[in-house]
Amino acid sequence: MYPYNREWLIDSINIERYTIVKRNWDESKKLISSIREHLSTIDAEIASKIYTIATAGSLGRMEASPDVSDLDLILVLSDDIDPDSEIASDIYKSVWKALEPLKLQLPKSTGVFADSTSQKQLISDIGKANERYEVFGKRLLILLESQPLYQDSNYTNLIRVIVERYADSYLAPHRTNP
Numbered sequence: 001m002y003p004y005n006r007e008w009l010i011d012s013i014n015i016e017r018y019t020i021v022k023r024n025w026d027e028s029k030k031l032i033s034s035i036r037e038h039l040s041t042i043d044a045e046i047a048s049k050i051y052t053i054a055t056a057g058s059l060g061r062m063e064a065s066p067d068v069s070d071l072d073l074i075l076v077l078s079d080d081i082d083p084d085s086e087i088a089s090d091i092y093k094s095v096w097k098a099l100e101p102l103k104l105q106l107p108k109s110t111g112v113f114a115d116s117t118s119q120k121q122l123i124s125d126i127g128k129a130n131e132r133y134e135v136f137g138k139r140l141l142i143l144l145e146s147q148p149l150y151q152d153s154n155y156t157n158l159i160r161v162i163v164e165r166y167a168d169s170y171l172a173p174h175r176t177n178p
Helices: 019-039 086-102 119-124 133-145 152-167
Strands: 050-056 072-077 147-150
Touching (some): 019 147, 072 086, 119 133, 133 152
């Protein structure tokens, strides 16, 4: 179960003692719930082109602070859509349009979250010296500090595919144990 969908589970730490941590955890849960609700209103044709959507940054870490945190959105499109295409740009805009009522801060226009990606793009250049920073950044943030916002099962599969791709060159081809 993802953190956005559960209460604090670290028994050795009483979150009630840490009021700011507790407030930010609760705020993150509430905000993720609202975002998920708004994303469910995306037009069916556009939704069919979206593989998954995740959040990273403070919201992905469950430490979003009211009126301070922006939304670090990772939009992963179906592999048949070129993430650098006009169609991808239109889908990205549609996703943000669905979220407009929440009055969330948009990401920096030159940053990692300024455009979409695809599973194919996230795994194709792993280990290459000339890999694009934006793709590398999204991939690592997905692995290290993200929460699913849309299509949770695809998000889970995406993480599995990324980890398997990293492991490809390290695991012996004849190995049968996972």
